[in-house]
Every structure is written in C-alpha cells, then in structure tokens.
Amino acid sequence: MFKKTPLAAGIAAVATIIFAGGCAVADAGKNGKVDYTAMTPHELAEYLIFEANGGGFNLAQEMQEGGTARDRMKQDELQKACSIIGDGKPDAETLEAVRQAATESIVYPEGGIQLGDWERGRVLAWSGFGYRVGHNYDDHNVREVGGTCYNCHQFATDRVGGNVGPSLTGYGKTRGTSEPILKYVYDMIYNPHTYFPCTHMPRFGSSGFLDKQAIADIMAYMFDPESPVNE
Amino acid sequence: MLKKALLAIPVALALGATAHAEKPPEEVLQGLIDSIDSRYLTQSEMNLMMMPDNPALWVGMDGEDLFHTPRGPNNVSMEACDFGKGPGVLEGAYVEMPRYFDDTGKVMDLETRIVHCMTEVQGFAADDPAVRQRHGSGSDHMKIQTYIAMQSNGMEWNNPLDHPLEKAMRDAGQVLFARRAGMSDFNCYACHGQSGKQVRASVLPNANVPEDWTKAISWPAHRVGHDNVRSSQHRVRGCYYQMRQAGMLAGSDASIALISYWTDMARGQPAILPDMKR
Numbered sequence: 404m405f406k407k408t409p410l411a412a413g414i415a416a417v418a419t420i421i422f423a424g425g426c427a428v429a430d431a432g433k434n435g436k437v438d439y440t441a442m443t444p445h446e447l448a449e450y451l452i453f454e455a456n457g458g459g460f461n462l463a464q465e466m467q468e469g470g471t472a473r474d475r476m477k478q479d480e481l482q483k484a485c486s487i488i489g490d491g492k493p494d495a496e497t498l499e500a501v502r503q504a505a506t507e508s509i510v511y512p513e514g515g516i517q518l519g520d521w522e523r524g525r526v527l528a529w530s531g532f533g534y535r536v537g538h539n540y541d542d543h544n545v546r547e548v549g550g551t552c553y554n555c556h557q558f559a560t561d562r563v564g565g566n567v568g569p570s571l572t573g574y575g576k577t578r579g580t581s582e583p584i585l586k587y588v589y590d591m592i593y594n595p596h597t598y599f600p601c602t603h604m605p606r607f608g609s610s611g612f613l614d615k616q617a618i619a620d621i622m623a624y625m626f627d628p629e630s631p632v633n634e
Numbered sequence: 635m636l637k638k639a640l641l642a643i644p645v646a647l648a649l650g651a652t653a654h655a656e657k658p659p660e661e662v663l664q665g666l667i668d669s670i671d672s673r674y675l676t677q678s679e680m681n682l683m684m685m686p687d688n689p690a691l692w693v694g695m696d697g698e699d700l701f702h703t704p705r706g707p708n709n710v711s712m713e714a715c716d717f718g719k720g721p722g723v724l725e726g727a728y729v730e731m732p733r734y735f736d737d738t739g740k741v742m743d744l745e746t747r748i749v750h751c752m753t754e755v756q757g758f759a760a761d762d763p764a765v766r767q768r769h770g771s772g773s774d775h776m777k778i779q780t781y782i783a784m785q786s787n788g789m790e791w792n793n794p795l796d797h798p799l800e801k802a803m804r805d806a807g808q809v810l811f812a813r814r815a816g817m818s819d820f821n822c823y824a825c826h827g828q829s830g831k832q833v834r835a836s837v838l839p840n841a842n843v844p845e846d847w848t849k850a851i852s853w854p855a856h857r858v859g860h861d862n863v864r865s866s867q868h869r870v871r872g873c874y875y876q877m878r879q880a881g882m883l884a885g886s887d888a889s890i891a892l893i894s895y896w897t898d899m900a901r902g903q904p905a906i907l908p909d910m911k912r
Binding site: 436439440442444445447448451452455456458459460461462464468472473475476477478481482483485486487488489490534535536537538539551553554555563564565566567603605606610612 | 739798799801802803805806807808809810811812813814815816817818819820821823824825827830831832833834835871874875876878879880881882883886887888889891
C-alpha cells in the first residue's frame with residue numbers, strides 16, 4: 404500500500420512555508436491577506452482544505468482509525484496519482500506503479516483464504532455504517548463496520564443494489580470456488596487496484612476498512628451455496 | 635394534504651407574480667426531461683407530480699416575510715443587502731452566485747452572503763440562532779434562501795468568472811471535485827462521472843451532463859426522505875460524509891470553491907427552484 408509518504412508530507416510542508424511566510428504569494432504583504440490568485444489551482448485547493456481560516460473542514464476531529472481528520476484528508480500516493488481532472492487515467496507508467504504497489508500491499512490470511520459465515524457477510528455487504536465522521540460520527544463501539552458493497556453492486560435480488568460496479572448476483576454459482584477465483588475476489592476486496600489501477604472501488608483491506616473476518620464473511624456471502632446470492 | 639393541495643395554486647400564483655417565473659419549476663424540469671434521455675431526471679414521477687404542491691413553496695413564502703421585515707439590532711430589512719445585483723435586487727441574483735463581492739473582497743455563495751447580511755447589515759450576533767441555525771425548513775436561513783433562490787427559477791446558471799478570484803475559486807473547486815482522499819479513496823467522479831449509475835435505488839446525476847447537473851445543483855429543494863428543505867451547503871456536507879472524508883465546515887472557502895465549480899458545470903441550463911428531491 405502507498406503510505407502517507409514523505410512526498411505527500413513534503414508538499415504540505417512546502418504549502419505551509421509559502422503561506423505562513425506570505426512571501427511567495429504576490430501582493431500578500433499589505434493587509435496580510437493571502438492572495439488566492441497567486442496560487443495554482445492545486446495549491447489553492449490544498450490551501451482551502453488545510454489552511455484557510457484554520458481549514459475548510461473540521462480537521463481536529465479524531466478519526467476511528469486513529470489520528471485526526473487532518474491526517475485523513477492528506478492524500479497518499481495512490482490517491483494523488485488517481486486524482487485526474489475529467490476522470491481520465493494517468494499515464495501508463497504511473498498506472499503500472501499503482502498496480503504494482505497494490506499487489507505488494509495485499510496480505511493473505513495464515514492458512515489460506517477461507518470462507519466465513521455468509522449470514523454475517525450478508526449483513527456486512529449491506530451495511531453502510533463505518534468511518535463516517537463530521538456531523539454524525541460513526542461510533543464503532545455501537546455497531547460493527549459494514550462494507551457498503553450494496554451501494555455499488557447487486558448481490559442477492561431480495562434487496563436493491565447499485566450498479567457503479569458490476570452485478571455480483573449468482574457469483575459463486577457461476578464462477579465456482581476454485582483457488583484462483585477465491586484469490587481474485589480476495590484481492591479485489593483487499594486492494595482492487597491490483598487488477599484495475601485507479602478504479603473507483605475502495606481498498607477495503609489495505610485501508611483497514613474491513614478486517615480479515617469481515618472479508619471472509621462477505622466472501623462467504625458471495626460463494627456459499629446456501630447464500631441467497633447463489634439461489 | 636388535500637387542504638395543502640388546494641392552497642398550492644394560489645401560492646404558486648402569488649409567488650409567480652413576484653418571482654418572474656414564466657414557467658413553474660415542474661415545467662422547467664419537464665423541459666429538461668423532454669430535451670434528453672436521462673434516468674436521473676425521470677426517476678421520480680411522483681416528485682414531478684407533487685412539485686406544484688412542493689412544501690418548499692411555503693418555506694419560500696415565510697422567507698418572503700422574513701426578507702422584507704425590519705429585523706435584528708439595527709432594525710433593517712434585507713432589502714438593504716446586495717446579493718450581487720444591487721441592494722434588494724433578487725431577480726436572477728442566485729443563478730449568478732457564487733460571485734465576488736467588493737465589500738468583503740471574497741467570493742461568496744448565497745448562504746455566506748445571507749450570513750454577511752444578517753451580521754453586518756442587520757447587526758445580528760454571529761451566534762444568534764437566526765445566523766447559526768442553517769438547516770431545516772423551520773430555520774430562518776432555509777426560508778430566506780428558498781425565497782431568494784426562487785427569484786431565479788427557470789433562469790440559466792451563469793456564475794461570473796470575470797474577477798480573478800472567481801476564476802481561482804472555480805479552478806480550485808475543479809481540483810477538489812477530482813481529489814481523492816479518505817478511507818474510501820473517493821472523489822466526486824466515483825459516483826457522478828457516468829450516466830445511469832445507481833447507488834442502491836438512487837439514480838445519480840452525471841456531472842458531465844449539464845441537463846442532469848442543473849437539477850442536481852438546484853437547491854434549495856425539498857428532500858422527501860428528510861421531510862425538510864435542504865441547501866447546497868447541506869448537500870456538499872452530505873457527499874463528503876458519504877465519502878468518508880472530513881466534515882465540511884459550513885461556508886468555508888473550500889465549500890464555496892466546490893459550489894463555484896458545480897455551478898459552472900451547469901452553466902446555461904435552467905435552474906429548478908425550488909426543486910424536489912428523493
């Protein structure tokens with residue numbers, strides 16, 4: 404996984420120096436006001452998030468994963484590389500670097516990939532709870548973190564899923580449960596950039612969003628012959 | 635309900651008279667529906683039918699009273715406030731916001747401009763409930779915002795980009811729109827970059843299709859699921875919340891930059907004000 408790298412920290416640091424000093428910003432001197440028009444759009448966007456009037460977001464709020472919202476808003480290398488105006492893809496070299504880093508980020512369970520409890524997986528695949536902050540903070544002590552999978556995918560047809568990603572209805576029934584297909588799905592959940600660099604699907608494993616048990620349970624929901632996904 | 639429905643016609647007429655609305659909002663929307671094939675625009679026939687009876691019309695009527703009544707420690711009405719077209723001029727003001735205001739040296743959206751008017755012109759303290767309470771149909775803010783916005787119904791979005799600050803904010807907003815961060819790596823394209831995409835049962839607007847996007851950004855709108863009239867700022871906050879990014883601060887320059895960009899993306903398309911959403 405791309406870490407919050409020195410590179411990322413470096414850019415933030417440079418921004419702070421420029422703005423705190425005011426010197427690099429044209430005409431900032433007189434009234435001590437920062438001149439937005441002297442910045443590039445990227446510099447201004449970073450400035451508006453992290454600096455302007457103390458920051459455009461509630462940056463001091465503590466996050467469920469530790470650290471503050473300021474940490475969460477910092478981009479790691481993947482997020483930077485895949486933030487393209489117009490939603491295009493970066494150049495082939497960058498894409499390959501994203502793909503490679505994703506592959507290296509994947510950690511497999513000891514004893515191999517196992518399917519867990521499909522009934523819990525059904526709940527987790529549906530649940531949109533977890534890691535939301537701001538005005539209505541998700542307290543992970545009160546409820547367990549879900550996978551938000553239904554937001555983007557259709558699974559069993561008893562509930563309406565989204566179509567941002569492909570339909571996964573009948574997944575286990577049509578694909579079987581061979582080792583390669585289990586690995587493929589585990590990888591997709593853990594870090595989908597290994598197959599689809601700069602995809603819009605989240606990295607549920609590398610980000611720490613879902614733990615090993617949750618991934619095993621959601622996979623059971625997709626593969627277990629008893630699961631309504633495979634009716 | 636029936637009583638409301640019967641009342642709806644006079645309300646629409648009364649407001650129409652002041653609101654320069656040749657076409658009521660539902661006809662503006664119908665025009666868009668007729669112009670392109672969009673699952674987003676057509677997803678709720680129910681809302682389209684209910685729009686003549688949109689509860690936001692009442693909220694806007696309350697706003698009309700609030701706007702024209704002398705209020706605050708200075709006992710002046712909002713007619714003394716400039717929303718970009720001169721003091722008290724509201725017709726077409728909202729579709730040309732966010733814009734640069736000389737008196738503050740800032741680019742402001744409707745909500746921050748109302749705050750400015752309440753505090754600087756009417757003399758309200760910043761922590762007065764009239765200023766502080768931003769959400770809900772019962773809030774002064776939503777009433778006043780809805781009233782002002784309705785004076786732009788059917789008009790084309792056209793936020794000015796002549797001032798260098800307006801341009802800088804719009805361009806920064808474009809970067810914010812594409813900027814991935816947080817636990818889910820989302821940017822706005824993740825859900826608003828293609829047509830016909832659904833998150834669960836909701837069909838999402840495509841930001842690249844201006845006919846979709848004008849409805850998407852037509853706030854204030856009555857959100858049926860919330861049973862309240864909601865603002866642009868409320869929507870921005872909601873999407874960052876779903877994205878698992880930090881809590882957006884109301885009226886921050888980051889929020890205004892984003893709204894400058896999203897308004898620019900709907901440029902030339904008619905605003906639906908007030909709208910009704912899921």
